[in-house]
Amino acid sequence: MLERGLRLPTVLVVLVACGALSWSFGRWWIAGGNAPLRVGWLAGALLVAMGAIVLVTGRRMWWMRHGRTHVEPLVAARVLGLAQASALTGAVIAGLDLGQAVALAPDAGFAGRGELAVKWAVAGLGALVLVAAGLVVQSWCRIDRDDDDEESGRSEVS
Numbered sequence: 001m002l003e004r005g006l007r008l009p010t011v012l013v014v015l016v017a018c019g020a021l022s023w024s025f026g027r028w029w030i031a032g033g034n035a036p037l038r039v040g041w042l043a044g045a046l047l048v049a050m051g052a053i054v055l056v057t058g059r060r061m062w063w064m065r066h067g068r069t070h071v072e073p074l075v076a077a078r079v080l081g082l083a084q085a086s087a088l089t090g091a092v093i094a095g096l097d098l099g100q101a102v103a104l105a106p107d108a109g110f111a112g113r114g115e116l117a118v119k120w121a122v123a124g125l126g127a128l129v130l131v132a133a134g135l136v137v138q139s140w141c142r143i144d145r146d147d148d149d150e151e152s153g154r155s156e157v158s
């Protein structure tokens with residue numbers, strides 16, 4: 001777990017780096033005369049389902065922040081780890097999927113590559129849902145400092 005929390009710029013750097021690598025590999029692969037890599041419609045749906053599972057798992061942290069329940073510190077740490085891992089994993093997958101979609105875009109009118117580019121884009125959007133779920137649940141895991149520490153005015157990740 002990251003001490004200060006996973007920040008959006010870090011996630012964006014991972015997403016862009018993976019996207020650039022995926023795009024360059026995809027263009028190289030297609031330019032070599034190879035068939036484009038394939039993905040199914042189910043990939044995007046599974047990634048959205050994973051994001052929903054992360055949100056449902058983190059729901060206990062939201063309830064704790066609003067005084068409705070108590071969460072053990074070990075459980076809170078595990079939920080935070082799941083949230084951060086989901087955000088980073090989603091960023092990697094989104095970069096890979098969206099990079100492939102962009103690599104196929106110039107050949108969209110050739111041999112069904114347009115539909116394949118849409119499938120890659122849908123999978124990438126599903127991965128972005130996973131990123132969003134991870135970042136939201138991470139924000140639910142933040143705890144306010146005690147009254148003794150209010151002079152710093154910052155919040156801490158549990």
